[in-house]
Amino acid sequence: xxxxxxxxxxxxxxxxxxxxxxxxxxxxxxxxxxxxxxxxxxxxxxxxxxxxxxxxxxxxxxxxxxxxxxxxxxxxxxxxxxxxxxxxxxxxxxxxxxxxxxxxxxxxxxxxxxxxxxxxxxxxxxxxxxxxxxxxxxxxxxxxxxxxxxxxxxxxxxxxxxxxxxxxxxxxxxxxxxxxxxxxxxxxxxxxxxxxxxxxxxxxxxxxxxxxxxxxxxxxxxxxxxxxxxxxxxxxxxxxxxxxxxxxxxxxxxxxxxxxxxx
Amino acid sequence: xxxxxxxxxxxxxxxxxxxxxxxxxxxxxxxxxxxxxxxxxxxxxxxxxxxxxxxxxxxxxxxxxxxxxxxxxxxxxxxxxxxxxxxxxxxxxxxxxxxxxxxxxxxxxxxxxxxxxxxxxxxxxxxxxxxxxxxxxxxxxxxxxxxxxxxxxxxxxxxxxxxxxxxxxxxxxxxxxxxxxxxxxxxxxxxxxxxxxxxxxxxxxxxxxxxxxxxxxxxxxxxxxxxxxxxxxxxxxxxxxxxxxxxxxxxxxxxxxxxxxxx
Numbered sequence: 332x333x334x335x336x337x338x339x340x341x342x343x344x345x346x347x348x349x350x351x352x353x354x355x356x357x358x359x360x361x362x363x364x365x366x367x368x369x370x371x372x373x374x375x376x377x378x379x380x381x382x383x384x385x386x387x388x389x390x391x392x393x394x395x396x397x398x399x400x401x402x403x404x405x406x407x408x409x410x411x412x413x414x415x416x417x418x419x420x421x422x423x424x425x426x427x428x429x430x431x432x433x434x435x436x437x438x439x440x441x442x443x444x445x446x447x448x449x450x451x452x453x454x455x456x457x458x459x460x461x462x463x464x465x466x467x468x469x470x471x472x473x474x475x476x477x478x479x480x481x482x483x484x485x486x487x488x489x490x491x492x493x494x495x496x497x498x499x500x501x502x503x504x505x506x507x508x509x510x511x512x513x514x515x516x517x518x519x520x521x522x523x524x525x526x527x528x529x530x531x532x533x534x535x536x537x538x539x540x541x542x543x544x545x546x547x548x549x550x551x552x553x554x555x556x557x558x559x560x561x562x563x564x565x566x567x568x569x570x571x572x573x574x575x576x577x578x579x580x581x582x583x584x585x586x587x588x589x590x591x592x593x594x
Numbered sequence: 595x596x597x598x599x600x601x602x603x604x605x606x607x608x609x610x611x612x613x614x615x616x617x618x619x620x621x622x623x624x625x626x627x628x629x630x631x632x633x634x635x636x637x638x639x640x641x642x643x644x645x646x647x648x649x650x651x652x653x654x655x656x657x658x659x660x661x662x663x664x665x666x667x668x669x670x671x672x673x674x675x676x677x678x679x680x681x682x683x684x685x686x687x688x689x690x691x692x693x694x695x696x697x698x699x700x701x702x703x704x705x706x707x708x709x710x711x712x713x714x715x716x717x718x719x720x721x722x723x724x725x726x727x728x729x730x731x732x733x734x735x736x737x738x739x740x741x742x743x744x745x746x747x748x749x750x751x752x753x754x755x756x757x758x759x760x761x762x763x764x765x766x767x768x769x770x771x772x773x774x775x776x777x778x779x780x781x782x783x784x785x786x787x788x789x790x791x792x793x794x795x796x797x798x799x800x801x802x803x804x805x806x807x808x809x810x811x812x813x814x815x816x817x818x819x820x821x822x823x824x825x826x827x828x829x830x831x832x833x834x835x836x837x838x839x840x841x842x843x844x845x846x847x848x849x850x851x852x853x854x855x856x857x
Contacts, residue, residue: 378668381645401673405641409672410664413695417745420698427697427727432676433690434736435683464690464734471730473697482680 334509334569335469336363336583339497341370342517344576345411352418354515357579359422364469367426368477368500369415370493375406391552395450395490403490408432408478416476426474431455431481431491434464437499439481439489453481453489455496457566460503494556498563505567512568513589514556515576520590521557525550531574535592537561560592597772597832598732599626599846602760604633605780607839608674615681617778620842622685627732630689631740631763632678633756638669654815658713658753666753671695671741679739689737694718694744694754697727700762702744702752716744716752718759720829723766757819761826768830775831776852777819778839783853784820788813794837798855800824823855 344354358365376386379402387394395403408430416428431437431453438459442452468475479496482488494514501512520531523543535543535557543549549557560571572582574589581588607617621628639649642665650657658666671693679691694700694716701722705715731738742759745751757777764775783794786806795806798820806812812820823834835845837852844851 378645382641383644404676405668405672407672408676409668409670413667413671413693413743413745413751414749417695417749417751420695420745421747421749425697427692428695429690429692430676432680432683433692434688464736467730467734471727473727480676482676482683484684486677486680486684488676488680 332364332466332470332508334364334511335366335465335504336511336513337366337368337497337501337504338513338515338579339368339370339493340515340576341372341493343372344515345370345372346374351415354576354579355415355418356422359419359424361580361583363583366465366469366475366477366500366504367415368479368493368497369407369411370479371403371407371411374411375403378402378406389447392449392492393452393490394448395452397451400451400488400490404480404488408480412476412478419474419476424474425472426476427468428476428478430478431496432488434461436461436464436477437481437491437496439483439491441483441487441489451487451489453483453491455481455491455499457499457502457506460500462504462507465500465504466508494559498559501568502563502566505569510568512560512563512571513582514571514573515579516573517575519575519578519588521549521553521573523548532590535590537594557592564592564594595627595729595733595771597627597774598629598728598767599774599776600629600631600760600764600767601776601778601842602631602633602756603778603839604635604756606635607778608633608635609637613839614678617839617842618678618681619685622682622687624843624846626846629728629732629738629740629763629767630678631742631756631760632670632674633742634666634670634674637674638666641665641669652710655712655755656715656753657711658715660714663714663751663753667743667751671743675739675741682737682739687737688735689739690731691739691741693741694759695751697724699724699727699740700744700754700759702746702754704746704750704752714750714752716746716754718744718754718762720762720765720769723763725767725770728763728767729771757822761822764831765826765829768832773831775823775826775834776842776845777834777836778842779836780838782838782841782851784812784816784836786811795853798853800857820855827855827857
């Protein structure tokens, strides 16, 4: 196998049926080995509210109490995972929807309580990835579709941030196969000027990143994503691209869409 | 591969955490190739009620409207499937939880409306089983855990009766590998006398079945199960056993627990 491409998608592409189907139709036609990691969007919050449970977030991260864990498990590994998988199949791309639980794809531990108690949130490492499971599915012609729930050694289910799942899977996979990582989000890439959607920085690397960082170019929310991207490169991932989900087919061309993050 | 054993479990074994864990602990230790098909138990009804939706059943079969479909998808392919899979993994039996959607394991069509409109209920056939997906997972050392939701060619999710999924998977698998089918329920087997739990009929076959049927031995609910068992034998399944989930380890011995249904 030449390489595996991990694509992470979330936000509106999950929430909005038309946007989701348009994205999946494009993805279905890409002649590359893909593993799709999906976030949960707002559907989990809607289900929580319909059950009279108030969603709890701190700094954009979910606080997962026992009831919330049940709902996010149902929504992420059930409704969203099977909706996406069925759609890819209907577009002719045979896909298998699993989660970090399955085949112990992600060997998780409950996050220790420090300043904030995140509840049933999981921490994962590249060493705890069952990369062979994904490689086997891809070799057999399937596109794995990954929901971001995993379990610890006592079968406690745990909720994990989707960006973290994508990065960790990529780092784990890169030990046995060349792996690229693609983050889809709502901007066209990392912007030089937050006000100008067309000011995409085509390449970020160790040379230009520190300088741009010190100039205060990056939005606050972007800095952890970039730090994380550089870390996955250190762990063995070949390249990381951050771009808009509408441009998914163009992520794979030589003159790639989005921002390429390289060593 | 010598053979695959499909085990179907539902009812209390799904609903009750202690019963479920005791069953899974036994299952985890069986040194055979197993595919586990699970029903939904009462959890789906509890979630429906918590969302203010009244469960609708006709003759013991669920009427699946659009809202109910979302909930059963969430509960079966999400909560229950991942809870079971995580538990089997924690017991040392590496398992992968999927559904009929995944890899088009079950190519379903929406049930045509005749006397009763079952809503988003699916019909499936042995010819529409992706047996190779299960064989590959088993060859790779995994126990597939199957939730009973599938999709049609347009990605419409559909709810399917768990007994039907187990029988159809067995019939489909039997075309490429020797396949046995085990139905777990609450009695010790098919009873000669409904009042006597120990009156298990050890073997039912084409010789003694018509005679016992004409004598009115079988409870009404048992007759379709038995007709179905004989049909799967005609389709190529090697043997069918109906017995109590507590006896799961003894289903596989020569002097089997439960009622063996054979040609």
